[in-house]
Amino acid sequence: MTKNEIAEVLDQIATLLELKGENPFKVRAYSAGARALEAIEPEDLARLVDQGELQSVKGIGEALAEKIATLHRTGQLEFFDRLKASVEPGLVEMLEIPGLGPKKIRALHDRLGISDIAGLTAACREGRVAALTGFGEKSQQKLLEGIANREAYAQRHLWWDAAAEAAPILHGLRALPQVQHAEAAGSLRRGLETVGDLDFIVAAEDVAPVVAWFCAMPGVKEVTARGETKASVRFASGLQADLRLVPEDQFAFALHHFTGSKAHNVELRHRAQTRGLSLSEWGLEPAAGEGTVKEKAEATSARHRRRIKTEAELFAALGLHPIPPELREGMGEIEAAERGELPTLVEESDLRGAFHNHTTASDGRSTLAEMTAAAEALGWEYLGIADHSKSSFQANGLFEERLAAQVAEIAALNASRRFRCHVFAGVECDILPDGRLDYADEVLATLDYVVVSVHSAFAQTEEEMTRRIVRAIEHPCATMLGHISGRLLLRRPGYAFDHGRVIDAAIANGVAIELNASPLRLDMDWRHWRRAAERGLRCVINPDAHDTASLQHVRAGILAARKGWLTREQVVNTRPLRDVMAGLRSRG
């Protein structure tokens, strides 16, 4: 096992011990051990294990050293397996309900025999939870709300997760000899932040083998429909996937139709109608007129079908420039396509770096060198490190001395020329509840840039929160605003604040706003970007990476930026290193 896989096991052990009511300091020791493990260089792990020197790492003692060594060598740990078997899985799931922690879950389990969410729901409905000491009417109500939200949210999936499930399916479909074309459609293709189900459009001559393959994919839990033109399956994750089979000459129409959005399709059909045409998932045909010359209509239809092989040709037949899937939300894209005013959208290959990334110095899971190597492997010219500031205790935020040490470490790394990728020294500085920043000005002045973010006091009024963020933006050291709303997709809405006033302040002060590309955030929301950028707001697409793998989250950020009509010019981190170096200091 790799060090981060082992760290994951240690974290799971901590969660399970917590649920069992173990000594909280023992629990913390496992979590701390996981963090300590992540902070070492991967090549050092093998050496430390082989030479029996794991205990030289602070936070790893005799017991953890043995477990880590076992996991590293065998990938197995009997202690972990036994522990896992001894805790009902429903209890772990209950941790996802807001307001429920290990203590309360234990109380519910020990005193009411509740071992999963279904049992909890029943107990709440019967009023048994409110009767428990430590709980009350209000808690009971909140639990029911939390469960209901969870169920409502569970019907959708993060784009990132859906994309990960879709990729091998699409790959598999395309590899089938019967398949002429295959494409994923729906909100996944439009790059929406959450996805309801997966849609695959396939053109094939011989459909039976395709359907058979689709229904027999690994991970399929249930086949809910199986026919000649359509099949539906459900995976263990709850995600549903639909397969639609069409003849090759209908492929472009079906792909467009099932990509949507509904609003876009309605508008486009309307446009077709005004031109005497009828657009559907089957084709583009002359509108059914007064029963005149049916043959002529059919001939025209056949001609259209022959001619239209791609979506671009479909748009052209309606007098439009091609509209990228991300823009098809019925938000003015058809008018823009008519006038030839669609933007040239930013692309993943335009990115040359990113600024909001963490390391093991705070709550990241990869070291500075690992992160830099990963950025370089992505072809980036620069990587910004912005670990948490001191007020984020929970995230191991950096006090001034540790921040200074990190600045020095980054300077040394750059000077060593070990990587071509340049590292910028920044910080993700907490915006304190009154809008002050978490470090003194002279500390902030030692950095290349400062990301300012809200991590506390989410319950402030809209006015308080707006004033707080604006004050932070007006600070002369602020370079960019992190995850503007604090939302977590499918988990919790953002805090209340006035987007307009914050955007105005950012423009006025030359501060960029982040498009946090974490698939769980995608914040600021794409719906705000078009107008804000037109007014001069600059965007930074930041992965908020806590390990090397999540640097790739910029992919989700690029999609969100494209949905926000952003061009390369409007995104700061498409600029080359030289420009960025000059720009960071002068705010722009």
Place this chain on the structure above:
DNA sequence: GCCGTTTTCGGCCCGACTGTTTTCAGTCG
């Protein structure tokens, strides 16, 4: 379970908020 110019036992990172209490426990970031 880890750690030690508090050193082999007895501590172990903070502070706000909420809902439960009648002085605090649990959760969250």
